[in-house]
Amino acid sequence: MNKKTDTKSAVILNRRHFLASGMVLAGAAMLKPAIAWADAASLTKEQQSFSQLAHFITGKPQLDEVVIQRAFDCLMAGDKDFLTKAHNAASAIKQAGLTSADDLNGHALLDNPEMAVTLQQINSAFYLGYTGTPISGRAKDNTKFVTYTDALMYPPTADATVIPSYSRGHTNYWVNPPASLKK
Known part of the structure; x- marks a missing residue:
C-alpha cells in the first residue's frame, strides 16, 4: 500500500512541477519583447x-x-x-x-x-x-x-x-x- 501511495504522490508531484515549469516558461516568453527592447536601448x-x-x-x-x-x-x-x-x-x-x-x-x-x-x-x-x-x-x-x-x-x-x-x-x-x- 505504501508503494502505491508513493507512486501516486510522485505522479502528482511531477504534474505540479510540470505545471509550475510551464507557467515560468510562459512568463519568460511574455517578458521576451521587454528584454529585447532593453537590449536595444543598451547598445553601446x-x-x-x-x-x-x-x-x-x-x-x-x-x-x-x-x-x-x-x-x-x-x-x-x-x-x-x-x-x-x-x-x-x-x-x-x-x-x-x-x-x-x-x-x-x-x-x-x-x-x-x-x-x-x-x-x-x-x-x-x-x-x-x-x-x-x-x-x-x-x-x-x-x-x-x-x-x-x-x-x-x-x-x-x-x-x-x-x-x-x-x-x-x-x-x-x-x-x-x-x-x-x-x-
Missing part, C-alpha cells in the same frame, strides 16, 4: 556608431539590427584594432562632409589603404554575409558567418536568380527564362 556608443557607419557604407537605410550586431561582433573578433579603425573611418567621413557612399568613389579618403580596407570589410560583411577570407579546400580559415538569406548581394538579381539552395518552383523551374528576361 561604439555599436551605435558602427550601425550608422554600416547604414552609410551599404547605402541601405533599413538594415536588420541583428545582422548589424553580428557583423560588428565578427569584425571585432577578426581584428583587435577594428573598433579604432571604424571610429577613424566614421570621423573622416563626417569631417569630409560626405552624405552617401557614392561620394566615396574617387575620394581622397580611399587613398589611405587602411581606411579603404576597413570600409571594404564593413561593406563585404553585409553584401557577402561573412567576414574574413575563405580558403578553398580548408576546414579552417578566418571567415565568420554574419548572415545568409539577408546578404545584400541577393536582392539586386532576385527576379532572375535564387539564393543558392532555395528553389522557387517545381523540378526544372529554371528551363523557362524569368518574366523579367522574356521579350
Whole structure:
C-alpha cells in the first residue's frame, strides 16, 4: 500500500512541477519583447556608431539590427584594432562632409589603404554575409558567418536568380527564362 501511495504522490508531484515549469516558461516568453527592447536601448556608443557607419557604407537605410550586431561582433573578433579603425573611418567621413557612399568613389579618403580596407570589410560583411577570407579546400580559415538569406548581394538579381539552395518552383523551374528576361 505504501508503494502505491508513493507512486501516486510522485505522479502528482511531477504534474505540479510540470505545471509550475510551464507557467515560468510562459512568463519568460511574455517578458521576451521587454528584454529585447532593453537590449536595444543598451547598445553601446561604439555599436551605435558602427550601425550608422554600416547604414552609410551599404547605402541601405533599413538594415536588420541583428545582422548589424553580428557583423560588428565578427569584425571585432577578426581584428583587435577594428573598433579604432571604424571610429577613424566614421570621423573622416563626417569631417569630409560626405552624405552617401557614392561620394566615396574617387575620394581622397580611399587613398589611405587602411581606411579603404576597413570600409571594404564593413561593406563585404553585409553584401557577402561573412567576414574574413575563405580558403578553398580548408576546414579552417578566418571567415565568420554574419548572415545568409539577408546578404545584400541577393536582392539586386532576385527576379532572375535564387539564393543558392532555395528553389522557387517545381523540378526544372529554371528551363523557362524569368518574366523579367522574356521579350
